[in-house]
Structures are given as C-alpha cells and as structure tokens.
Amino acid sequence: MDVGTQEAAGPTEWGQSVGVGPWADEFGTAPPPDPRFDPELLENGDRRNVVDQYRYWTRDAIMADIDARRHPLHVAIENFAHDANIGTVVRTANAFAAAAVHIVGRRRWNRRGAMVTDRYQHIHHHASVDELLGYARSEGLTVVAVDNTPGSVRLETATLPRACMLLFGQEGPGISERARDVATMTVSIAQFGSTRSVNAGVAAGIAMHAWVQQHADLSRAW
Known part of the structure; x- marks a missing residue:
C-alpha cells in the first residue's frame, strides 16, 4: 500500500x-x-x-x-525560526489546490499541523528570499507579501494577481526586511481588536481564500 x-x-x-x-x-x-x-x-x-x-x-x-486542476497560486512562508504554523499553511494550501508551498530558510518543519496533506502537496525549499524570488521570476509569479506594515493595501479591497505568490513571515517578527523589499505589493488583513497581528497560519488561510474568491472556478469545488 x-x-x-x-x-x-x-x-x-x-x-x-x-x-x-x-x-x-x-x-x-x-x-x-x-x-x-x-x-x-x-x-x-x-x-x-x-x-x-x-x-x-x-x-x-x-x-x-x-495536478490537472491546480490553481496558479503559490504560497511561501519564511522559516528562519522554525515556525510551527507551516503545517497549517500546507494543509490550507492543499484544501485550495495551490500549485505549491515554498518554505524559505530551515528545511525542517513540524508536519503535525499538516494532517498528512503534505503527501498531496508540492513543497519546495529555498535557502533565502533571493532564491525564492528567482523562482518566482522564472515562473512569472507576482510576489505579494502579507503583513500589516505601514503602506500596505487592505487585502479586502486589493486585486490580487492571478499568477501569484503569497509570501508570509514567521510568527512574531512577521515578514523579513528583505521579503518586504522584493515583494511587488504588500497587503494587510483588516483587524478590529487589541492584538497586534493575526496568527500566521490563520492569515495564510484568509489570504488564500481571498485569492479563491477572485480567481477560482467555484463550480469545480467539492
């Protein structure tokens, strides 16, 4: 088996x-x-x-x-501090049939949150943000950082590119400075409470769903 x-x-x-x-x-x-x-x-x-x-x-x-019906949506997350949210990101990417998940930094990550979905999801590792950018350029992907930094555009009103790579920082520090520099645009999720930021795994799910709402053919969903 x-x-x-x-x-x-x-x-x-x-x-x-x-x-x-x-x-x-x-x-x-x-x-x-x-x-x-x-x-x-x-x-x-x-x-x-x-x-x-x-x-x-x-x-x-x-x-x-x-693979025959994956979306032109890629998801990348930085893993310089061994982020425990990567499993959740992989599981959500699988649910939305993302083309691939890209992990930047450490190769090791906690697979528990993926619930075995990593077996059905393409996953690539990149040593640095610059290496990730090289991949995005070779595939014609627009890099969109997701972080609540000054100058970011509201995700709720932004138009996301169809051939897109959503880039997320790790829990706590968020997007690295280099990641912000290479991103074509930065979007933030509207918040109304006291917390400074949304959990990285949750933020990834919200952003991926926003892409689905704009670009996916819902008649093909389960």
Whole structure:
C-alpha cells in the first residue's frame, strides 16, 4: 500500500472511524477494474484524511488528479525560526489546490499541523528570499507579501494577481526586511481588536481564500 499505516489509521468523529471499510464489506461486490484503486486499500479499507472522491485511490492517482486542476497560486512562508504554523499553511494550501508551498530558510518543519496533506502537496525549499524570488521570476509569479506594515493595501479591497505568490513571515517578527523589499505589493488583513497581528497560519488561510474568491472556478469545488 502506498499510503502507509500511519495515514491509513485516520481521525475519528463522534467516537467512530471516518472513511470506509474494505470494498467487499461496503458494497458486497467486487471492485470495478480501475487503475486508480489501491489493492490494499480495497482489501483493508481507507481511513485516510481525504475527500470521498478519492476513497481507495492510490496517492499517485490523487496527486495526478489535483495536478490537472491546480490553481496558479503559490504560497511561501519564511522559516528562519522554525515556525510551527507551516503545517497549517500546507494543509490550507492543499484544501485550495495551490500549485505549491515554498518554505524559505530551515528545511525542517513540524508536519503535525499538516494532517498528512503534505503527501498531496508540492513543497519546495529555498535557502533565502533571493532564491525564492528567482523562482518566482522564472515562473512569472507576482510576489505579494502579507503583513500589516505601514503602506500596505487592505487585502479586502486589493486585486490580487492571478499568477501569484503569497509570501508570509514567521510568527512574531512577521515578514523579513528583505521579503518586504522584493515583494511587488504588500497587503494587510483588516483587524478590529487589541492584538497586534493575526496568527500566521490563520492569515495564510484568509489570504488564500481571498485569492479563491477572485480567481477560482467555484463550480469545480467539492
């Protein structure tokens, strides 16, 4: 089985396992001849954290299906202080079918928050912001920093480029000075309470959803 026992165990809801059991138990028939199906999942059940559309599919088949309809949205986050929010960013990027997640700085990051979605998401590592910028230029991506710095444009009123790379700083210090310098534009999220900033993982989700509202074909959503 290409998914591994850890992912196959899956979460629980109201005390019961999510997902489906063996095909024979669920449907009482032999499975149809579909090359996307994983023989071991058919035999043992599929408890992974995937939508029903992908039940019993191999990981490669799921990746190929998402790749065929990924958005021209890239997400980058700085990881110079081992930010614990990266897993959340990866999980949200997967939910919105982002083209890739880019991690700048340290290669190691806490995958717990990703809930195994990193197995279905393209992830690239860059040693520096300048290396990231080189990638963005080669792919024709406009770099948009997300930070509540002076001179930023309200995300709620901004027009985000379609071929876009949203760049987020790490929790606490926010966007690095070099990241602000290389970004074509900087957007901020409107806040109304006492806190100085929104959690980096939450901010990434808000910004990605803003891009989805402007550019995604909602008829293709689950």
